[in-house]
Amino acid sequence: EDKVVQSPLSLVVHEGDTVTLNCSYEVTNFRSLLWYKQEKKAPTFLFMLTSSGIEKKSGRLSSILDKKELFSILNITATQTGDSAIYLCAVEAGTYKYIFGTGTRLKVLA
Amino acid sequence: NAGVTQTPKFRVLKTGQSMTLLCAQDMNHEYMYWYRQDPGMGLRLIHYSVGEGTTAKGEVPDGYNVSRLKKQNFLLGLESAAPSQTSVYFCATRDGGTGLYEQYFGPGTRLTVT
Numbered sequence: 001e002d003k004v005v006q007s008p009l010s011l012v013v014h015e016g017d018t019v020t021l022n023c024s025y026e027v028t029n030f031r032s033l034l035w036y037k038q039e040k041k042a043p044t045f046l047f048m049l050t051s052s053g054i055e056k057k058s059g060r061l062s063s064i065l066d067k068k069e070l071f072s073i074l075n076i077t078a079t080q081t082g083d084s085a086i087y088l089c090a091v092e093a094g095t096y097k098y099i100f101g102t103g104t105r106l107k108v109l110a
Numbered sequence: 111n112a113g114v115t116q117t118p119k120f121r122v123l124k125t126g127q128s129m130t131l132l133c134a135q136d137m138n139h140e141y142m143y144w145y146r147q148d149p150g151m152g153l154r155l156i157h158y159s160v161g162e163g164t165t166a167k168g169e170v171p172d173g174y175n176v177s178r179l180k181k182q183n184f185l186l187g188l189e190s191a192a193p194s195q196t197s198v199y200f201c202a203t204r205d206g207g208t209g210l211y212e213q214y215f216g217p218g219t220r221l222t223v224t
Contacts, residue, residue: 009150032210042114042200042215043153050210088153095208096141096160102152 002027002093006101014109017079021104023089024071031092033065033072038086038103046074046087079108112136114216116201122222123191131186131219133201140206142184143168143213144176146197153200159184161206191223 004025013019025033032050036043047056049065049072056063060079065072076083086103093099117132133142140161145153155168157176165176173195175187188195198220202213 034212041217045212048210048212092210096158096204098155098213100153102150
């Protein structure tokens, strides 16, 4: 059975801290791994990763994939209160089939 | 461009009532999905469609039906609502073909069944 597991489930940090969110997966027919940020409403796309070892960056956020060990990490440096959200990891397992993890709820305190 | 929209935003139903949730997109995407999101369970796929006139079951299809009569619309129906269907429902779309694409999500519909 395909599955995606995220850890930790929740995290509370102070502004300026660096956080690392984890996503491990076991799927057949891996195509890509995606990270989304969900604030109050719709998840919004952050990154798509397909190749091991190639870091994707966007401002203070970065992510990398390890296809041998079957996991990905999402790093956020110099966190801000606006980073407070649920971060979702999803794996595309076969064309148009996406498996989601339960998410990591991040709260950044001022 | 509105992107992906969902109607209604909120709804309260009594057990046994029926309703239809509408998802509309203006991105000309082939693939459309309905998910439900419950605390501690992530997003679970209810039904999906790979094109106009086609639908398929996802992970948790029981108690729901769908239709995709037009490419831009994907309807989710609850024929006889149950309290277990209290959830937040998200529609998502994706471009077609065998390339690698992300999904785009609607703002969600919060449904409570009493």
